[in-house]
Amino acid sequence: QVQLVESGGGLVQAGGSLRLSCAVPRSAFSSSAIGWYRQAPGQERREFVAAIGTGGTTTYGDSVQGRFTISRDNANNTVPLQMNSLKVDDTGIYYCNLVRYPSPWGQGTLVTVSS
16 A cells, blocks of 8 residues: 655635645556545545546546646656636545555645635
8 A cells, every 4th residue: 555645735715726736656656547536524425526547548527627637747756636716615625546446545635715
């Protein structure tokens, strides 16, 4: 198992932008699809946000399609998530993980979108 580390969360007004980062151990970065997930306040279930395959193929959840962009930073072994046109409903703790063989969830990074 590997440990991924999320960062970049914060407080932003609706309509604003944030860029999250997921640090992935080198041993897993080039061989694993990586996904972003989020957990809204008061919800137990994590919602799929976006994922990127080893070849760069991307997939997005319906609620973020067209607003969020996931990518790979091969130089730094990170997976950024660019979030634009943020909505209050995007508020939550954001996590990243391996898609196929998930590790235990990390602490995540909190995103708060105010109206």
